[in-house]
Amino acid sequence: MLAVLSSIVALPWLSGFEPVAVADEPARDVQVELAEWQGAADEHCVATAYGGLRVAAGDETVLASYTQGLLVLRGGQAIARAPGFDCFGSADEMVALATGDAGLALPVIAVAATSGGHAESATWLAMYRVGDNGELVPIFSAIVERHAGHQTRTGGVLVFPGGLVYRSPDAGSSLWLYDRDLGRYVEQMALGFLT
DSSP states (O other): OHHHHHHHHHOTTEESOEEEEEEOSOBHHHHHHHHHHHOOOOTTSGGGGGOBEEEEETTEEEEEETTTEEEEEETTEEEEEEOOOOOOSTTOEEEEEEEEEOSSSSEEEEEEEEEEOSSEEEEEEEEEEEOTTSBEEEEEEEEEEEEETTEEEEOEEEEETTEEEEEOSSSOEEEEEEETTTTEEEEEEEEEOOO
């Protein structure tokens, strides 16, 4: 129950996701640990000042840093990784990290990050699965919140077994189904405007 409540606070844009572990409190020691595997954090990026995020479930740990990327460790050994994100401005930060069930019969890692400046920025949600060759494979990524001046527009993602509905902060909604052959969600159709 606590993990579910934490996910509502940490990832308010993601519904239907059943979290196993959630983190939204950055720590600098995560970047130090990641440096052993992914190289040092980019000290010129504002996001580096916040540190990184860590979640643990069983013998697996997921580490995430805006510039260093994501790393999955099992029993202290790296089993999958993804690169970091480009720096854009003063609002860059890793917002939340979670592992859990998206109704796909495989573990999913969800990451929310904000990029841009304080006048204009976007928060996006990315979901990954562990691939066969030591990579974290992106299975879905989209903007879920836009900030421009004093205006904020919010969208979201609702996952269900085998698919999701994405509601853009700027336009309408769309239906996506998980394609097992491709190993990612594929857009099926526009649904118009949903509130």
